[in-house]
Amino acid sequence: MENPTPHAPRLLGILCHWCSYSAADAAAAARLPLPPGLSTLRVMCTGRIAPELVVEALRRGADGVLVCGCHLGDCHYNSGNHKALGRLRLLARMLADMGMEPGRLRMEWVSAGEAERYAELAHETIAELRELGPLRWPTPQSEKGPSKRHG
């Protein structure tokens, strides 16, 4: 199939405040080139990332999500990144079972001093998403449903 304009992927980076967000900050301050299509969301710790948040980003148009946190052992809250790892690995299995390509959800450790690595990761992930093409995610059904929900 002809595809005249290559797909411009959208990537959401979810970054922990104490390490990875500092790295992203430093990358921007050092004017390291960062890929267009990358948006970032700062959370205090990756342990705060509810699986629903990741899924919501993908439902609302992100082609991929890159979660970055402190290296294991360095989490400001001791074990937040261990929890995030367990959650995201389990979530990745479920998304794969439902037909999503594994490359769209990635978790990496980026310390405050690793600005260059952060920029590389962002480029690398965007390149992979370009390769994968747009995310095929069915139109959210609940938004079309007629009913008010219980609650």
Next chain:
Amino acid sequence: MADTPLESDLESLHAGDTAADAPDLSSPAAKLKVAMYWAASCGGCEISFLEIHHHLAAFSDAAELVFCPCLVDTKYSDLEATDDRAIDLCLFNGAIRTQENLRMAALLRRKSKILVAYGACASSGGIPGLANTSTLDELMERVYLTTPSTDNSEGVLPRPSTEIAPGVELQLPPLLPTVRSLHKVVEVDYTLPGCPPEGKQVWMVLQAVLAGDLPPPGSLIGAGRSTVCDECALEKRDRRVSRFRRPQEVVPDGETCLLEQGVVCLGPATRSGCEARCPGVNMPCRGCYGAAGADPCGDLGLKMVGVLGSLPEPGDEQEIQSVVDAIPDPVGTLERFALADSRLPQAVGPSSSEGERP
């Protein structure tokens, strides 16, 4: 998925949607007119209705069953001929799988003052909703051609219409592209969850209906506001898990929380209402009462990912990975009764790397 038959059908169906109002039982002779219908379901909901036991006598004094294909010989045409809103209370069980289910949902909506999504399938898709792990083509192929127990050398597939003699056609209702819960296709007044609902809860709801004492439409009925864990008597000690195991691999100690013994129990994310039946007999909760919490986007499976992912002992990447990898079939386990309502993508098929699909 915009142009599926379901979507276009729905447009025309919504015109008949009505909201609930209380049945008028002011005349002493007036009996509550009740309908019970099964869409894509197993029949367990009808049986659960009998679990009101001796109250059945009191109930039948106050109510009459006007439509229930499981118990009473009534025809769709009889129902079509009745006045709109002639039924006071319709307990609709089963998911929406076929065009017939969809048509009956719309018809019963129109004919009923109070429409209740009864049971897990009507509430959130239930077990039939697990079909949404596959596209319709995959489903047909698997069920009718490739399961080990299938002998179908001629490759016969069900068709919406088959001519069995010249001019004689037999019809089967076509399948919809995905399984849906009732509230995704018509306006539902109340949701009464459970697989099946507990008799005690059913009787409480029926009493409320008879007394005209139902909460505002849109409410959850016959369930609690808390979680199964909250009702579970097993002791919680906040321990980490070094290995998840399937229920048959563990002899539970009968005292401590099953999750802490490494058995995947959905109690933390499941709404209360059943008095923690399953953990009460050392079986893990499978989530049949649906996602706890008032969040309309509440997703039982995703909430459980949040719980389970945090349980492995902090270790290196491989260690954590191997603990969560030991959870078998996470979609089928964690979204067992709620996949059709889940935030996960539905019926997408294999990832595009394996070939483009419409």
